[in-house]
Amino acid sequence: MRPVDGQLGRARVTEPDPQFEALLLYLKETRGFDFTGYKRSSLMRRVNRRMAQAGVDDYAQYLDFLQVHQEEFTALFNTILINVTAFFRDTEAWEYLRAEVVPQLLAARSPDAPLRVWSAGCASGQEAYTLAILLAEVLGVEEFRRRVKIYATDVDEEGLNEARHATYGEREVSGLDPVLLERYFEPQGNRFVFRKDLRRSVIFGRNDLVQDAPISRIDLLACRNTLMYFNAETQSRMLSRFHFALAEHGVLFLGKAEMLLSHSNLFLPVDLKRRMFRKVPRLPVVPGSVLVDMPRAVQSSELVGLDLLRYEAFLASPVAQIVVTTDGLVAMGNRQAQAQFGVGARDVGRPFRDLDLSYRPVELRRYIEQAQLERRMANVCDVEYPRAGGDTQYFDIQVHPLVGGDSSLLGVTLVFQDVTSSKRLQDDLEHANRQLETAYEELQSTVEELETTNEELQSTVEELETTNEELQSTNEELETMNEELQSTNDELQTINDELRERSIRLDEANAFLETILTSLRAGVAVLGKDMHVQVWNRRAEDLWGLRVEEAVGQHFLNLDIGLPTDRLRPALRGALNDGVECTDLELEAVNRRGRSITVRVTCSPLLSGGVPSGAILVMEHEERPG
Template sequence: MAAQKRSENGFPDEQAPDLEEANPEFEILLNYLKHHRGCDLTCYKRSSLMRRFNHRMQSIGIESYPHYLEYLQYCPEEYRTLLDDVLINVTSFFRDRHTWDYLAATIIPQIITRDPANLPIRLWSAGCAGGQEIYSLLILFAEAMGIEACLQRVQAFATDADETAIAQARQATYSPLEIVGLPEELRDKYFRQTQQGYIFNSELRQTVIFSQHDLIQDPPISRIDLLACRNVLIYFNSKTQDAILSRFHFALKSTGFLFLGQAEPLISRRRIFQPIDSSQRVYTKGESLELEDYISLIPPSSDRPTERSFVMENNFWKTAFETSYSARLAVDIKGQLLFANQRARTLFDLRIEDWKRPFQELKIGQLIDSHIFNQSLYGDRDILVLNSIEWKTDEEIQYFNIEISRVLALKNQVLGVNLTFIEINDYQQLSKQLSATRTELASISQALKKSKNELKKANKKLESAYQELEILHQDIYLSHPQSQPSDRA
């Protein structure tokens, strides 16, 4: 591979292309594994992959890929042995010790003190192999905050594509050779020696959730503070590395850290991660993900071209979901959430796990009556507008006008609907204020009317009293004429 010019921050100025040439016979072998065994190795670097296959073939005396394909077809048990050879699980406790010392001194204290003590700390070891990596992380956190605090606050996830590795990691039992290099004080504090080997602290082990996970196919775990994926990316081609890094970006909190292996400097077509210390392979989030990055989060389908691929080929994503002030969602013909733009993900707290879920099972989907939604999706109206729809959260109440427009392919075939949420909070607030003012004015008007009537009644009473006084005065005058002054000459 040709030398590549790098910028000052350690990233390449341009992503180097993969220069490996495909071997047709080897590709046929990979396609067999993908379609008949459910194991997709097509995203791995061909040079590394062919080297591992050749190693396995030589061990059983097979010289060609076609012959090995026949052997796989007639000997099903060979498949598992092959995977053990291909998915190399080489790791150790505190591998590259200086990098772990850097984590302990610089990164872990930041994670512990950054958030309030009642918030969980979430760790993810992606490609965990036999578990040494996730247990090394737990030891560092337990040393920094104490075992009890670590048990209460740390949530750990360990994943790998190899179920054999996951099973080994769950057992957390290691031979004396496997813990060579582990400081004696840490070994005595966190391991119990048995006849089977050294067993990791059972309480700390129970804080780890282990699962089989494909970095390419499966959704990433979210809200992660520290994501360790060491010497895994080196086995993938550059396009797949980009897709995995987009998933890692999505998985991390805005303040999270990515921890890679010494053999894999971060190379990406965009600077979505920036190094804290490139020599230690520790990174934080850089540039935000773009539309293409979010599309790459959707697992690739092995099906034949469908309506969805037709939509993408016709630039549907770029025309319907460009970054805009309004929140936008796309729902396919099956009624499943297909995509959401940045504003929608933020506003409605949508996550990667919500993709492909029925739209009306989502909280935001419950704002739209099922009959109205089905009418917009399967009826004959191209555009449907719902006015002044209220969205309540724990913090506030918001209002939207929702425009539901159908997305049509050639020959007016309906592919799904595009929902645009137009925020009318200011209008609604003014409307409420105006309504309140009108109510207040009506109340004042009623009060004035009542006061006017009471004043009118009071005036009538005064007038009546005045007339009575006049009559009384006349009666007194007529009854006592002598009391009147006489005229004198």
């Protein structure tokens, strides 16, 4: 989005937080995760959430916390990399892909041609397996196994490990058509496993869409609800790589929050509503590049015939030239390159990025990358190069991709055209033009009035564009928050399921214990350390006429029953304090019917970790005659 001024106001730019940027740099340097291209609003929100869980107040403290607690990286990355996905998510888009897009892709190829598919940002694998199911339905299982390769990539290793297992719970497959579930998944306990014969066609691997090289010759590229997490600059860089990855007329399948309204030079919509886009063809591109050995300076004594002639012609070229390999190493430099920039035989084999020339006075590395990616010449015009004596030279720099006979990329050559004379002549002509322009002030006034009108129209157009981009950004932010909420809901659902299962197990254990106590023929009372009744079984109720709710919580020695509880005090004290068991203590008592009975009492300690925490009283009785 371009900043605007005048009657449109000024675009508000949020200053970056230095501490937060330092944290992102630390994550990139230590763990290889580059989050610098992510949108700061959603990224900071997720990092703040993890910091609150870890009990840390600011970013500087959290960086120190990460250095001390290595296990915290996993929790942080799981919070940042929200893996919200599902089988056939946005059903209407998938149906359009099956009915319209895939048949067109197949019709443009011979019956034996392979079909290469890339699921970028595959999370836990549901999208990759959805692609496999859809293509198997269109092609048939045999044709699918013979022709289709699906490359599924993500930056999150934990999610990739889950995807490789291809095992999903009932809730995760609940949205699948039952017919497809039965056809493509095998039940295994309470989980479902994707068919092994089709699983071999799905290849999982780690790929950072911001930093790593793209997979090539792709016919269908699905990258859904991933671009929206990145800022506009990073999105443009990723889309350029997607363009390179796709074969001619390949299709890009995006999420519902991603529009590509400002990248019509790379992709044109097939169906904007379903977010299907087709690659805009450029110069013919054959992906891949050859691997070369470390270059070294060529010795003229090693060359003969035409090779020697070509080499000497290169060295004697009147313009400075430098050749760089696909790996970014200096392969050759001629005499003019040595004279103008000091790049000669001693620099052969060095990384080009280590040379001052690579970034001063102009950043050449991005033009090299552009030439390699697009396979066409990149131009840098009117570059000022200050000389030691205070003079300034001007160069037009051409970056040419070097392509081998098999169309493989060999490297690039940089040609430096000295345009100092023409530049100075141009400056003289511009000075003369400025003098002539003075004579046309009246005409210029009329032109300025027309330009003012045009600028007003342009301002209106820019205002509309700005509004449109702000709405798009808001839509992406809302979609991001929606996925975060969905992720939180899934976590809460999992916790709820675990609590429910534990509650069931506890109820079963309590019921089992109640059955045991009820089945005993003797009265049982369990006392706590303070001699308060904790358990009072049904046989004890029948014996003494005291209900459970009347006994539990009362001090045992204070119970109004026909048992001389005072005589039990020594036995209870021995069980509670010393863990001593007292058996076969016979007491004369009166039961709930008022009859005299002899009660045989066993007092045992209730041990917890070998330490008495209470006492168990077992009361068996026999009635005396008459």
